[in-house]
Amino acid sequence: xxxxxxxxxxxxxxxxxxxxxxxxxxxxxxxxxxxxxxxxxxxxxxxxxxxxxxxxxxxxxxxxxxxxxxxxxxxxxxxxxxxxxxxxxxxxxxxxxxxxxxxxxxxxxxxxxxxxxxxxxxxxxxxxxxxxxxxxxxxxxxxxxxxxxxxxxxxxxxxxxxxxxxxxxxxxxxxxxxxxxxxxxxxxxxxxxxxxxxxxxxxxxxxxxxxxxxxxxxxxxxxxxxxxxxxxxxxxxxxxxxxxxxxxxxxxxxxxxxxxxxxxxxxxxxxxxxxxxxxxxxxxxxxxxxxxxxxxxxxxxxxxxxxxxxxxxxxxxxxxxxxxxxxxxxxxxxxxxxxxxxxxxxxxxxxxxxxxxxxxxxxxxxxxxxxxxxxxxxxxxxxxxxx
Numbered sequence: 001x002x003x004x005x006x007x008x009x010x011x012x013x014x015x016x017x018x019x020x021x022x023x024x025x026x027x028x029x030x031x032x033x034x035x036x037x038x039x040x041x042x043x044x045x046x047x048x049x050x051x052x053x054x055x056x057x058x059x060x061x062x063x064x065x066x067x068x069x070x071x072x073x074x075x076x077x078x079x080x081x082x083x084x085x086x087x088x089x090x091x092x093x094x095x096x097x098x099x100x101x102x103x104x105x106x107x108x109x110x111x112x113x114x115x116x117x118x119x120x121x122x123x124x125x126x127x128x129x130x131x132x133x134x135x136x137x138x139x140x141x142x143x144x145x146x147x148x149x150x151x152x153x154x155x156x157x158x159x160x161x162x163x164x165x166x167x168x169x170x171x172x173x174x175x176x177x178x179x180x181x182x183x184x185x186x187x188x189x190x191x192x193x194x195x196x197x198x199x200x201x202x203x204x205x206x207x208x209x210x211x212x213x214x215x216x217x218x219x220x221x222x223x224x225x226x227x228x229x230x231x232x233x234x235x236x237x238x239x240x241x242x243x244x245x246x247x248x249x250x251x252x253x254x255x256x257x258x259x260x261x262x263x264x265x266x267x268x269x270x271x272x273x274x275x276x277x278x279x280x281x282x283x284x285x286x287x288x289x290x291x292x293x294x295x296x297x298x299x300x301x302x303x304x305x306x307x308x309x310x311x312x313x314x315x316x317x318x319x320x321x322x323x324x325x326x327x328x329x330x331x332x333x334x335x336x337x338x339x340x341x342x343x344x345x346x347x348x349x350x351x352x353x354x355x356x357x358x359x360x361x362x363x364x365x366x367x368x369x370x371x372x373x374x375x376x377x378x379x380x381x382x383x384x385x386x387x
Contacts (some may be wrong), residue, residue, distance in 0.1 A: 007082050010070070014079030015375045017068030018045045022376045023255040028295040029286060030251045030381060038282040038325040038380040040173050040338030047171040047340040048292075049080060050099065050121055051301065051318060054113050054311030059300045066298040077120040084122050087369060087377075092231035093177030095369075095377070098147040099123035102140055102168040104130050109167065113311050130165040133158030140168060140341070147172035148337035151326045155339045166316055169342040175367060175377060177229035178333035183208045183277075185331045193278060194244045194361045195384050203385045204279045205360075206331055212273045214355055215264035217257065222250055224261040225273065225357045229333060233371045236334060237261060238277070239364045240357065247362040247381065258366075262374075276358040278385035281328040288321040288340075308344070316344050327378060328387075336367060336378045 022041030029039055045067060052063035053076075063069065070076045084097050099121045103109055105128065117123040130136045141154040155170065183206040191205035213226040221242045228235040239261055241250050250257055293299040300306060306317035325338035366379040 007078060010075045010079035011082040011086065012079075013070040013075055014083050017070065018042060018083075018375055020068040020255075021045050021066070022379065023258055024296065025291075026379045027251060027254045028291050029288075030254075032291055032295075033284065033286060035383050036280075036282045036284075036381065036386065038284045038327045038336070038338075038378060039286060039323060040325055040336075040340070040378050042375060042377055043171045043173045043325075043338045043340040044288065044321070044323060046080065046084075046097070046099065046121070047169050047321070047342045048298075049076070050101070050117060050123065050169045050171070051308070051342050051344070053077070053116055053121075054110075054308050055301065055306075056309040057307040059307040060310075062298055062300045066292070066296055077116060081120040081122070083375070087375075088122075090231055090233055090369070093229050093234055094149075094175065095177075095234065096147070096172075096174045097122075098172045100143055100170045101125050102128045102136075102170065104128060104166050107166050108312050108314060110310065110312060128168075130161045131163040133161055136161050136165075140170065143170065144172060144339045148174045148326075148339060149176070149335075151335065151337035152324050152339050155322060155324055155341045156343070160320060160322075160343060165319075166312070166314070166344050169344070170339065172337070172339045173377060174337045175234070176333070176335045177231065177234060180228040180230055180232065181208065181210050182333070183331035188279070188331060191276065191278075192360060193385055197244055201384065204387065206277050206279060207275065209272065209274050211270040212275065212357075213265045213268050213270055214273050214357060215261065215268050217260055217264065219260065220250060220253065220257050221246060222257065223357065224265065225275065226265050227275075227277075234367065234369055234377075236329075236365055236367050237265070238357075238359060240359055241361070241363070244361045247364060247383070250364060251381070254364075271355060273355040273357050276356070276360065277329075278359060278382070279330050279387055280382050280385040281326075281387050282380060282382065283326045284324070284380075286323045286325075288323060289318075292321060311344075319343050325378065325380075327380060334367065338378065 327336040
């Protein structure tokens with residue numbers, strides 16, 4: 001058996017940490033954002049890890065705890081470098097990660113920090129005049145639009161920046177993939193979707209009979225299915241509660257349910273299943289400051305006592321973390337994108353045909369990369385399918 005290399009151990013440590021962060025993150029975001037939801041825990045994780053790279057003292061310790069970062073900085077840096085390179089080289093689907101740091105003109109950022117972001121996070125660096133709000137916002141948003149193939153037009157407004165804005169750390173994730181087995185549009189028709197126990201709506205629902213990995217989750221009164229994309233390294237997993245109103249209970253135990261789902265799917269073989277899946281399109285805009293600082297314990301970087309001595313000798317704190325995300329799922333496949341911006345302010349301021357997977361009630365889903373590393377790219381919830 002081959003001995004794991006340092007690079008493999010680093011990417012494994014970072015991806016495991018990102019997975020632990022993602023389940024906790026989605027559980028908290030889901031409570032704050034009712035209705036349909038799409039988000040990218042990975043995008044938030046990478047943007048915050050770039051900030052963590054410049055943190056020191058108690059602030060650095062808090063980042064490590066919340067983001068579940070590896071024990072040592074070299075392993076963290078190497079892990080993210082390998083993760084970003086790996087995901088940017090997936091074949092047969094379009095999967096692209098991009099990072100960028102926008103720095104206020106004349107703001108003193110340490111050259112070592114810039115070098116680490118360029119080398120390990122593959123980040124571009126650009127000087128911006130944040131005193132010119134419209135121009136600065138346009139610069140950031142143009143990058144956002146380019147890196148998400150026009151799925152997301154903007155991530156900040158001129159009101160989000162001012163002369164005291166020191167820098168913006170941005171991450172973009174874009175995915176577009178065809179199903180390994182596409183749904184026939186001729187089989188799509190309106191079918192009932194149970195929004196709750198008393199409300200039913202007819203929604204365009206795709207249908208396909210084929211071989212899929214499918215598993216019952218009796219402990220959680222749910223079932224799950226894996227729908228692979230053209231590159232089997234990436235797939236969508238759908239977790240469907242057996243009860244119409246069962247999604248909240250699933251979300252509350254998301255970490256356990258996701259782990260059980262992954263284990264069961266890994267242990268099962270493909271079998272013939274009749275799949276009914278609504279077409280849907282979701283856009284979400286999330287202001288994550290309160291979620292991160294109050295619900296997840298990452299309050300130090302947002303406080304006046306934040307320690308970012310690795311970035312600059314000037315006092316810095318995070319003033320805002322925002323994410324916009326988008327997903328569309330249809331007969332051909334899926335397109336999804338997310339951009340996360342962390343704004344830092346200058347401190348001066350199934351076996352037989354009987355198996356049926358009928359997604360006719362609120363459900364949870366995630367798009368994941370399955371092979372070295374296992375990492376969740378996008379996660380979300382559909383309460384009412386909309387196109």
